[in-house]
Amino acid sequence: MQENIMGRKRNMEPELYEQAIKYEKGSFITATGALATLSGAKTGRCPRDKRVVKDELTENELWWGKGSPNIEMDEHSFMVNRERAVDYLNSLDKVFVNDQFLNWDPENRIKVRIVSARAYHSLFMHNMCIRPTLEEIENFGTPDFTIYNAGQFPCNRYTHYMTSSTSIDLNLARKEMVILGTQYAGEMKKGLFSVMHYLMPKRQILSLHSGCNMGKEGDVALFFGLSGTGKTTLSTDHNRYLIGDDEHCWSDSGVSNIEGGCYAKCIDLSKEKEPDIWNAIKFGTVLENVVFGEHDREVDFTDKSVTENTRAAYPIEYIPNVKLPCVGPHPKNVILLACDAFGVLPPVSKLSLSQTMYHFISGYTALVAGTEEGIKEPQATFSACFGAAFIMLHPTKYAAMLAEKMKKHGATGWLVNTGWSGGSLLKAKYKKTEIFGLEIPTEVEGVPSEILDPENTWSDKSAYKETLLKLAALFKNNFETFTNYKIGEDNNLTDEILAAGPILPNA
Secondary structure: OHHHHHOOOOOOOHHHHHHHHHHOOOOEEOOOOOEEEOOOOOOOOOHHHEEEEOOOOOOOOOOOOOOOOOEEEOHHHHHHHHHHHHHHHHOOOOOEEEEEEEOOOOOOOEEEEEEEOOHHHHHHHHHHOEOOOHHHHHOOOOOOEEEEEEOOOOOOOOOOOOOOOOEEEEEOOOOEEEEEOOOOOHHHHHHHHHHHHHHHHHOOOEEEEOEEEEOOOOOEEEEEOOOOOOHHHHHOOOOOEEEEOOEEEEEOOEEEEOOOEEEEEOOOOOOOOOHHHHHHOOOOOEEEOOEEOOOOOOEEOOOOOOOOOOEEEEEHHHOOOEOOOOEEOOEEEEEEEOOOOOOOOOOEEEEOHHHHHHHHHHOEEEEOOOOOOOOOOOEEEEOHHHOOOOOOOOHHHHHHHHHHHHHHHOOEEEEEOOOOOOHHHHHOOEEEOOOOOOEEEOOEOOEOHHHHOHHHHOOOHHHHHHHHHHHHHHHHHHHHHHHOOOOOHHHOOOHHHHHOOOOOOOO
């Protein structure tokens, strides 16, 4: 079956846009030369339909059960879906195949093959993965992982484990991924990220859902944060070199970007607010689910009629301050970003190693009232390792590796609530807050000292204390998922990490 598909292999390059137009109904070239297309009914990821084969290999290795993103399926059900996908791909006049790499570190890169029915999916992955040279394509050999993307064709809902017509299936033993029933391109990107979260720790390499940049003096910073906390904005600071905006590895030789492109949200995009992304939307870029004028082909980035999750996928070299190759030395600052809508966390806190592990595992931010229908007051959101949907192992495994690397290479941890970062903060004087025990600076040049302690911004001190205790309780309730989970002696949470969390009175 695979051999049949490989016999009709075609490489997709940006200059072959004509092929994308010819084989894609509803795809158009915009006024700036980008390819605009639609993903169909699914305009975002389907985490409830993503499954992993549970077998002798994965049963004791992966994180299963409460709080885990890994939903199990068996080998037989995977093979039913695989056969369905390959049969569909073999029924087409043309399929598109990419042979590419993940990870800019040449010693630890992964060879991936993506077989897809849609030309835009091929072009999307051409942008998002690392593009091989002609010589590397000729000598590519057997891939380390293969994706069969038959997303236009549904799975059989009566197949065991299926709950809808959509299924995204990972088989780590076979080194394969099958996509049925969704044409959203992000499933391929994030599916491979999940694979890297499994493969890299086996090599003692930490996989990270983070942005990363480097200063002119070679100082590297990692930025962790959920959507809306400023991860992309901080990593693309014009005064620093961009290493990557989303997925990275931290090995014994330093940090490296996993991808060869950027996948930027572009709802309400403007040239004034985000000029780099605006200028990157040109020939070679794939625009997903945007709306544009029928005659002038100008994109209306404010139009949410298809989805708010409009996206642009472009090669990373479209960003002017990118560092190529996308590698750097060991990070000096590890910055955890939290949008605390409760208003009780400090603007910036310096973290101990155990506090960094605690807050990394917690992955906290808060939804502001009014941002989603039905939200009347701030709601806490926790996502382990700031990317729970993509991790494969228990969060404590990644946290332990992060702490080990930070300790070995002298990195400082920060919890940031406003988008500040290190620098002169390392030399400031600090005091500890109550409940959370965070170290906050008492003074920072150019910043009014009274705003450094959040209690000073509350006129009602009793309301501040009540809200602080409420948030602390939410942290502790969330962390119970991890205190009760064990994978061998090495991954047990230590008393030191537990003590790094908030301490409630009479607890």
